[in-house]
Amino acid sequence: MSAELGGFAAALHTPRREDGSIDFEALVRNADWVISQGASGVVPCGGTGEYSDLTLAQRSEIVEQLAWVPKVKAKLVAGVGSGSLRDSVRLAHHALHTGADAVLLPPPHFYRYGASDLLPFFRAAARAIDGPTMLYNLAGFVSPLDADLVAELIGTDEHIIGIKDSSGDLEILRRLSQTGTPCVRVQGHDGWLAESLRQGLADAAISGPASVVPEAMRAVFETFGNEDAFSASVTHFEQFLQQLLRFPYPWVIKWAAQFRGLDPVTFPIPLSAKRDQDRQAFMSWFETWLENGPPPGPDFRRP
Numbered sequence: 001m002s003a004e005l006g007g008f009a010a011a012l013h014t015p016r017r018e019d020g021s022i023d024f025e026a027l028v029r030n031a032d033w034v035i036s037q038g039a040s041g042v043v044p045c046g047g048t049g050e051y052s053d054l055t056l057a058q059r060s061e062i063v064e065q066l067a068w069v070p071k072v073k074a075k076l077v078a079g080v081g082s083g084s085l086r087d088s089v090r091l092a093h094h095a096l097h098t099g100a101d102a103v104l105l106p107p108p109h110f111y112r113y114g115a116s117d118l119l120p121f122f123r124a125a126a127r128a129i130d131g132p133t134m135l136y137n138l139a140g141f142v143s144p145l146d147a148d149l150v151a152e153l154i155g156t157d158e159h160i161i162g163i164k165d166s167s168g169d170l171e172i173l174r175r176l177s178q179t180g181t182p183c184v185r186v187q188g189h190d191g192w193l194a195e196s197l198r199q200g201l202a203d204a205a206i207s208g209p210a211s212v213v214p215e216a217m218r219a220v221f222e223t224f225g226n227e228d229a230f231s232a233s234v235t236h237f238e239q240f241l242q243q244l245l246r247f248p249y250p251w252v253i254k255w256a257a258q259f260r261g262l263d264p265v266t267f268p269i270p271l272s273a274k275r276d277q278d279r280q281a282f283m284s285w286f287e288t289w290l291e292n293g294p295p296p297g298p299d300f301r302r303p
Contacts, residue, residue: 004075005040005041005075005184005186005203005204006040006203006204007038007039007040007204007205007221008038008039008040008204008205008206008207008210008214008217008218008221009039009040009041009042009043009075009077009204009205009206009207009210010030010031010034010039010041010042010043010206010207010208010210010211010214011042011043011046011047011048011049011206011207011208011210011211012027012030012031012034012042012043012044012048012049012211013030013048013049013050013208013211013212013250013253013254013257014027014044014045014049014050014054014062015027015030015257015262015263015264016266017264017266018264018266020266022058022061022062023263023264024061024062024065026262026263026264027044027062027065027066027263028065028066029262029263030211030257030262030263031044031066031069033214033262034210034211034214035069035072035074037214037215037218038214038218038221039074039210039214040074040075040204041069041074041075041076041077041101042066042069042074042075042076042077042211043076043077043078043079043104043206044059044062044063044066044076044078044079045059045062045063045078045079045080045081045091046079046081046104046136046138046206046208047079047138047141047166047208047249047250048208048211048249048250048253049062049079050250050268051079051081051082052081052109053268056082056087056090056091059078059079059091060091060094060095060098063076063078063094063095063098063100064098067098067099070099070100070101075101075102076099076100076101077100077101077102077103077104077134077206078091078092078095078100078102078103078104079103079104079106079136080092080095080103080104080105081104081105081106081107081108081109081136081138081142082108082109083108083109083110084108085108085121085124085125085128088105088108088125089125089128089129091103092105092125092129092131092133093129096129096131096132101132102131102132102133102134102161103129103131103132103133103134104134104136104164104206105122105125105129105133105134105135105136106135106136106137106138106142107121107138107142107143107145108121108142108143109141109142110142111143112143113143114143115145115146115148115149117143118143118145118149119149119152119153122135122153122157122160123153123157126153126157126159126160127157127159129159130159131159132159132161133159133160133161134160134161134162134163134164134184134186135150135153135154135160135162135163135164136163136164136166136188137150137163137164137165137166137167137172137188138166138188139166139167139168140166140167140168144167145163145165145167145172146171146172147171147172147175150163150172150175150176151175151176151179151181154176154181154183155179155181160183161183161184162183162184162185162186162203163176163183163184163185163186164186164187164188164206165185165186165187165188165189166188166189167189168189168191168192169192170192170195170196170199170201173185173187173196173201173202174199174201177199177200177201184203184204185201185202185203185204186202186203186204186205186206187201187202187204187205187206188205188206188207190205190207190208190209190237190241191238191241193205193207193220193234193237194220194230194234194238197220197221197224205217208249208250208253209237209240209241209244209253209256211253211257212253212256212257212260212262213237213240213256213290213293215293215294216233216236216237216240216293216294217237218294219233219236219237219293219294220233220234220237233294236289236292236293236294239289240252240289243282243285243286246278246282247275247278247282251267251279252282254267255279255282255283255286256286259283259286259287
């Protein structure tokens with residue numbers, strides 16, 4: 001897989017109905033749409049998918065609903081983060097057996113662990129999973145990974161094929177690039193995508209925004225190499241990223257999905273009156289931003 005993953009993959013949000021059940025029809029529709037608009041793959045049950053608010057059974061069913069993805073020449077990379085080694089291995093075995101190309105493994109969530117704790121965790125997980133495993137540096141939400149730990153793991157375990165680095169720092173990707181370590185280097189922090197491409201530090205991107213504005217992400221990749229066009233595409237994309245910073249993640253992605261007709265929106269907590277006003281302001285801004293964006297492909301407004 002490491003030699004084949006390129007371009008951008010969309011980290012999918014998890015659409016839910018009002019009663020909390022997962023809207024699998026909307027999930028499949030979203031995956032099909034982003035692939036048709038240039039995504040090289042889809043990644044369910046990651047940070048954008050709010051995996052900590054899903055049961056193991058729900059996550060297994062999500063992967064099952066997306067088992068068709070590898071059959072249409074796109075990659076399926078399943079997030080398998082959990083609070084324990086046991087549950088991550090269980091999720092990974094199911095995902096790979098179902099047909100996923102690889103699994104995306106972050107440190108165990110909630111408690112903070114150091115490198116000396118995470119080294120045996122990842123080694124034990126890779127050995128037990130016994131299949132293509134990508135490290136997931138989700139530093140804003142769980143224990144961060146450092147460059148020394150990542151280099152040691154990728155350099156010594158055949159099953160750890162690379163990393164999605166969402167830390168907002170280039171140190172890890174730069175280390176892997178400088179040492180020439182054979183692996184897939186994935187930029188997971190959208191704000192650092194442009195610089196990663198300019199410096200040749202990333203093979204691909206996995207992006208939450210790509211699940212709702214794939215044309216903006218596609219424009220970044222398609223214009224790379226033409227600095228003027230690339231800079232314009234990056235500026236447009238980063239305007240959307242600035243909106244993300246105003247709200248808890250992934251609220252903006254959900255609102256964008258609702259505006260584009262992908263699915264209705266639900267949240268794990270109630271929105272205040274102020275937040276609802278902010279939502280209305282974002283929707284108005286988003287409509288204008290879409291109209292001023294890169295030339296859209298067919299049916300972009302109505303996926």
